[in-house]
Amino acid sequence: xxxxxxxxxxxxxxxxxxxxxxxxxxxxxxxxxxxxxxxxxxxxxxxxxxxxxxxxxxxxxxxxxxxxxxxxxxxxxxxxxxxxxxxxxxxxxxxxxxxxxxxxxxxxxxxxxxxxxxxxxxxxxxxxxxxxxxxxxxxxxxxxxxxxxxxxxxxxxxxxxxxxxxxxxxxxxxxxxxxxxxxxxxxxxxxxxxxxxxxxxxxxxxxxxxxxxxxxxxxxxxxxxxxxxxxxxxxxxxxxxxxxxxxxxxxxxxxxxxxxxxxxxxxxxxxxxxxxxxxxxxxxxxxxxxxxxxxxxxxxxxxxxxxxxxxxxxxxxxxxxxxxxxxxxxxxxxxxxxxxxxxxxxxxxxxxxxxxxxxxxxxxxxxxxxxxxxxxxxxxxxxxxxxxxxxxxxxxxxxxxxxxxxxxxxxxxxxxxxxxxxxxxxxxxxxxxx
Amino acid sequence: xxxxxxxxxxxxxxxxxxxxxxxxxxxxxxxxxxxxxxxxxxxxxxxxxxxxxxxxxxxxxxxxxxxxxxxxxxxxxxxxxxxxxxxxxxxxxxxxxxxxxxxxxxxxxxxxxxxxxxxxxxxxxxxxxxxxxxxxxxxxxxxxxxxxxxxxxxxxxxxxxxxxxxxxxxxxxxxxxxxxxxxxxxxxxxxxxxxxxxxxxxxxxxxxxxxxxxxxxxxxxxxxxxxxxxxxxxxxxxxxxxxxxxxxxxxxxxxxxxxxxxxxxxxxxxxxxxxxxxxxxxxxxxxxxxxxxxxxxxxxxxxxxxxxxxxxxxxxxxxxxxxxxxxxxxxxxxxxxxxxxxxxxxxxxxxxxxxxxxxxxxxxxxxxxxxxxxxxxxxxxxxxxxxxxxxxxxxxxxxxxxxxxxxxxxxxxxxxxxxxxxxxxxxxxxxxxxxxxxxxxxxxxxxxxxxxxxxxxxxxxxxxxxxxxxxxxxxxxxxxxxxxxxxxxxxxxxxxxxxxxxxxxxxxxxxxxxxxxxxxxxxxxxxxxxxxxxxxxxxxxx
Ligand code: SF4
Ligand code: SF4
Ligand code: SF4
Ligand code: FES
Numbered sequence: 001x002x003x004x005x006x007x008x009x010x011x012x013x014x015x016x017x018x019x020x021x022x023x024x025x026x027x028x029x030x031x032x033x034x035x036x037x038x039x040x041x042x043x044x045x046x047x048x049x050x051x052x053x054x055x056x057x058x059x060x061x062x063x064x065x066x067x068x069x070x071x072x073x074x075x076x077x078x079x080x081x082x083x084x085x086x087x088x089x090x091x092x093x094x095x096x097x098x099x100x101x102x103x104x105x106x107x108x109x110x111x112x113x114x115x116x117x118x119x120x121x122x123x124x125x126x127x128x129x130x131x132x133x134x135x136x137x138x139x140x141x142x143x144x145x146x147x148x149x150x151x152x153x154x155x156x157x158x159x160x161x162x163x164x165x166x167x168x169x170x171x172x173x174x175x176x177x178x179x180x181x182x183x184x185x186x187x188x189x190x191x192x193x194x195x196x197x198x199x200x201x202x203x204x205x206x207x208x209x210x211x212x213x214x215x216x217x218x219x220x221x222x223x224x225x226x227x228x229x230x231x232x233x234x235x236x237x238x239x240x241x242x243x244x245x246x247x248x249x250x251x252x253x254x255x256x257x258x259x260x261x262x263x264x265x266x267x268x269x270x271x272x273x274x275x276x277x278x279x280x281x282x283x284x285x286x287x288x289x290x291x292x293x294x295x296x297x298x299x300x301x302x303x304x305x306x307x308x309x310x311x312x313x314x315x316x317x318x319x320x321x322x323x324x325x326x327x328x329x330x331x332x333x334x335x336x337x338x339x340x341x342x343x344x345x346x347x348x349x350x351x352x353x354x355x356x357x358x359x360x361x362x363x364x365x366x367x368x369x370x371x372x373x374x375x376x377x378x379x380x381x382x383x384x385x386x387x388x389x390x391x392x393x394x395x396x397x398x399x400x401x402x403x404x405x406x407x408x409x410x411x412x413x414x415x416x417x418x419x420x421x422x423x424x425x426x427x428x429x430x431x432x433x434x
Numbered sequence: 435x436x437x438x439x440x441x442x443x444x445x446x447x448x449x450x451x452x453x454x455x456x457x458x459x460x461x462x463x464x465x466x467x468x469x470x471x472x473x474x475x476x477x478x479x480x481x482x483x484x485x486x487x488x489x490x491x492x493x494x495x496x497x498x499x500x501x502x503x504x505x506x507x508x509x510x511x512x513x514x515x516x517x518x519x520x521x522x523x524x525x526x527x528x529x530x531x532x533x534x535x536x537x538x539x540x541x542x543x544x545x546x547x548x549x550x551x552x553x554x555x556x557x558x559x560x561x562x563x564x565x566x567x568x569x570x571x572x573x574x575x576x577x578x579x580x581x582x583x584x585x586x587x588x589x590x591x592x593x594x595x596x597x598x599x600x601x602x603x604x605x606x607x608x609x610x611x612x613x614x615x616x617x618x619x620x621x622x623x624x625x626x627x628x629x630x631x632x633x634x635x636x637x638x639x640x641x642x643x644x645x646x647x648x649x650x651x652x653x654x655x656x657x658x659x660x661x662x663x664x665x666x667x668x669x670x671x672x673x674x675x676x677x678x679x680x681x682x683x684x685x686x687x688x689x690x691x692x693x694x695x696x697x698x699x700x701x702x703x704x705x706x707x708x709x710x711x712x713x714x715x716x717x718x719x720x721x722x723x724x725x726x727x728x729x730x731x732x733x734x735x736x737x738x739x740x741x742x743x744x745x746x747x748x749x750x751x752x753x754x755x756x757x758x759x760x761x762x763x764x765x766x767x768x769x770x771x772x773x774x775x776x777x778x779x780x781x782x783x784x785x786x787x788x789x790x791x792x793x794x795x796x797x798x799x800x801x802x803x804x805x806x807x808x809x810x811x812x813x814x815x816x817x818x819x820x821x822x823x824x825x826x827x828x829x830x831x832x833x834x835x836x837x838x839x840x841x842x843x844x845x846x847x848x849x850x851x852x853x854x855x856x857x858x859x860x861x862x863x864x865x866x867x868x869x870x871x872x873x874x875x876x877x878x879x880x881x882x883x884x885x886x887x888x889x890x891x892x893x894x895x896x897x898x899x900x901x902x903x904x905x906x907x908x909x910x911x912x913x914x915x916x917x918x919x920x921x922x923x924x925x926x927x928x929x930x931x932x933x934x935x936x937x938x939x940x941x942x943x944x945x946x947x948x949x950x951x952x953x954x955x956x957x958x959x960x961x962x963x964x965x966x967x968x969x970x971x972x973x974x975x976x
Contacts, residue, residue: 177792189610191613194480279771289757325499342614344613345614346615347591347610347612347615348480349481349482349484350529350590350591350612351528353614353615354531358528358562361566381524384520385521385524385527385528387524388496389484389487391482391484
């Protein structure tokens with residue numbers, strides 16, 4: 001597939017470190033034209049345009065961005081906020097990082113268009129604490145934008161006022177959950193809030209708030225310059241539109257971020273990334289980040305978009321594609337994922353606090369060869385109790401891989417149980433830390 | 435009806451509730467209990483324990499009852515449902531996998547939310563391997579402050595205690611630390627849980643994680659008898675449950691009354707029953723001609739008091755003075771006695787004390803007098819509305835020896851500051867020809883008394899008290915007084931009958947009934963019909 005780079009057009013060689021595109025170069029390449037165009041329109045029309053594009057959130061849930069913007073009350077005495085979710089922390093996901101470190105103004109422009117559309121005058125970019133360099137790059141770019149009159153009291157001489165701040169997290173995955181992020185932004189312990197009320201009504205500091213992922217917002221300038229029609233023509237169908245970044249990692253020759261129209265298949269993606277590492281056979285893959293159900297090699301021809309993946313019980317999520325070759329111990333792989341969720345659960349609600357940890361323990365004992373015959377069913381019962389019962393989506397995120405392991409790869413577990421040990425030789429790639 | 439009422443159907447039972455009601459509360463109205471841990475009607479709703487999952491018609495997943503408000507008519511809720519039961523069982527299993535299950539040595543056993551719900555919603559076997567239990571080594575008994583001890587192993591992370599210190603006491607000593615299955619509660623570094631309401635966190639902790647230093651290991655709760663009562667620590671009039679084993683009070687716990695103290699009481703109030711351990715008066719006594727105190731019978735004592743008071747009245751100088759610890763009925767009998775003696779020297783003592791504040795959703799409850807019923811005494815007529823001054827004058831008369839006979843109805847706790855107990859006051863009182871003291875403990879006053887009548891403590895009798903908001907509330911007798919001791923009402927009725935042989939009322943209820951015929955505020959109310967939440971009387975200007 002000859003894919004035209006849209007999001008990454010200025011990020012030469014998507015896998016290499018490069019200096020961020022400065023403001024001048026960005027503008028020279030058509031940058032901030034989307035914002036100019038938006039400022040010349042009625043805010044409501046900007047929202048309509050984004051709705052028409054079919055752009056769905058790239059953070060994981062896939063909620064239509066324009067619809068979300070439309071939830072923000074027009075008449076209100078309160079300030080409104082945009083919080084850009086740059087807390088990218090899901091294992092295997094590193095696309096937002098690339099967008100921020102190579103082309104920060106693309107994000108700033110997207111944020112500015114969104115703010116104008118919903119009438120927000122303050123934008124926070126909430127960035128994960130570990131992204132030190134990326135935070136600095138953004139801060140530099142924001143300073144450039146202020147100096148050039150792109151941000152501040154008179155955005156591009158339109159009279160629109162917009163302030164933008166980078167807010168750094170302190171290293172908790174759960175602060176990527178939108179209400180957990182708001183709590184953290186407000187200076188509290190980062191843990192999700194009860195919903196409803198949704199952030200569009202009561203968000204940051206009790207005021208209406210839009211929360212969008214970095215990649216989602218980076219798409220917005222292109223929707224403005226090229227139009228909703230162009231955008232919705234890219235991708236699988238009218239529900240799965242636009243360009244998409246895929247992060248491929250694991251047993252692959254050239255791991256990295258690849259841009260395709262949404263709906264690329266694993267086969268196509270693997271081809272671009274040089275194939276399975278060492279030419280081995282593909283055993284399984286995660287199509288959409290740590291919380292997506294594992295799929296077997298037979299699904300490698302499936303379009304990786306929101307709906308096609310949902311149909312087979314998995315999800316596009318953050319489009320972090322993890323490739324596992326024939327030598328992989330899937331029990332071990334999923335135990336690592338469960339361990340991640342157990343570690344990152346905020347601990348406030350019962351099914352997640354206890355269930356993620358218990359999943360991790362049971363998988364651990366199976367992997368050590370100490371599993372019990374009833375363990376596969378125990379895992380199913382346990383994940384049933386975690387599914388749809390927790391306060392936020394993190395418990396369900398853990399359910400995804402764990403349940404799919406039992407449902408799609410039960411023989412792997414049975415092998416462990418029968419052998420009383422892991423049938424796969426252990427090949428540490430990295431020394432494991434506790 | 436001014437409030438907007440909506441109907442909700444829970445397991446087929448339809449009830450009307452105020453629009454905006456919480457579903458957990460509403461279900462109780464329908465006679466169904468939605469199990470819950472983190473929800474507390476007076477704390478913010480956090481939806482954390484996930485125990486309250488229910489099925490709501492038209493909603494995709496199970497919903498948490500505690501976060502559901504009933505806004506419009508016709509919501510249909512199912513709790514008696516396989517899916518709901520499975521979720522409850524699942525939640526119980528999750529809560530128990532790491533629980534130490536040390537009920538045999540846990541103070542909460544018998545009143546534990548985990549035990550109760552395990553029984554109702556749990557399963558009988560464990561699928562968890564013991565060796566994997568998470569523990570908090572070294573955190574099995576950490577004092578959070580002077581009154582509360584934490585055993586982190588038993589905590590189910592419901593954060594009620596944390597929210598209490600944030601939202602009710604407003605002191606914010608507690609926090610939720612760490613995350614995942616290592617999440618724990620504790621005091622912020624350098625702080626301790628030390629506020630006037632701190633023990634309330636023990637009451638609201640659904641499990642045995644928080645225990646009170648006062649009560650822990652004192653008694654197994656299933657041995658305790660419980661009676662609805664009132665705290666007599668001050669005039670706030672907090673509703674309590676008095677818990678005792680065979681007449682030994684083991685603890686006071688706050689009893690919910692949304693009109694008064696919500697679900698709270700102060701730490702000081704919880705200690706006030708300790709005064710009942712002070713040396714008790716057990717028989718009537720009289721000082722003989724040689725100044726020696728001798729035990730006498732009740733009849734001798736009553737005859738003797740009748741004689742002295744009648745004599746005093748003939749000289750025109752009888753004083754009757756009650757501390758504000760007397761119940762309203764006792765005060766009313768004292769008023770009738772003063773009427774019989776035709777003495778104007780009658781009154782209740784006003785005894786200011788430290789201000790005690792109970793934050794409530796009604797704007798707070800304040801107590802500022804050390805005796806619980808000064809207003810009840812006024813209501814009973816022991817002090818006419820404008821006669822605070824006269825009371826003061828009378829007190830001055832008493833301490834200056836202006837009365838030839840004095841009846842002091844002490845009835846309250848010993849050991850507290852008392853205007854009558856200063857050396858100067860005692861010196862003045864001694865000038866009276868006869869001093870009668872009615873009370874339950876040996877005090878400085880009984881030392882100088884000529885005749886002493888032993889009466890019951892408030893735990894041993896029933897009656898009403900009027901609190902600082904002018905709300906009249908009743909309390910029940912928890913256990914009988916010791917042999918030889920009568921209740922204040924019994925003693926005063928017997929004494930009154932010496933003056934008025936035709937005086938018919940006998941019991942507290944009788945006396946209340948008589949009083950109710952005189953007071954329009956209590957018209958047509960009998961003691962048995964007095965609502966559990968009390969009756970608000972018109973507030974009199976002070
Ligand atoms: S599901 Fe997990 S992360 Fe989400 S609120 Fe509950 S404990 Fe916290
Ligand atoms: S100590 Fe008790 S009240 Fe506090 S969080 Fe734990 S279980 Fe809840
Ligand atoms: S405020 Fe007064 S009545 Fe209430 S508990 Fe404290 S001492 Fe008792
Ligand atoms: S009572 Fe509803 S979640 Fe705890």
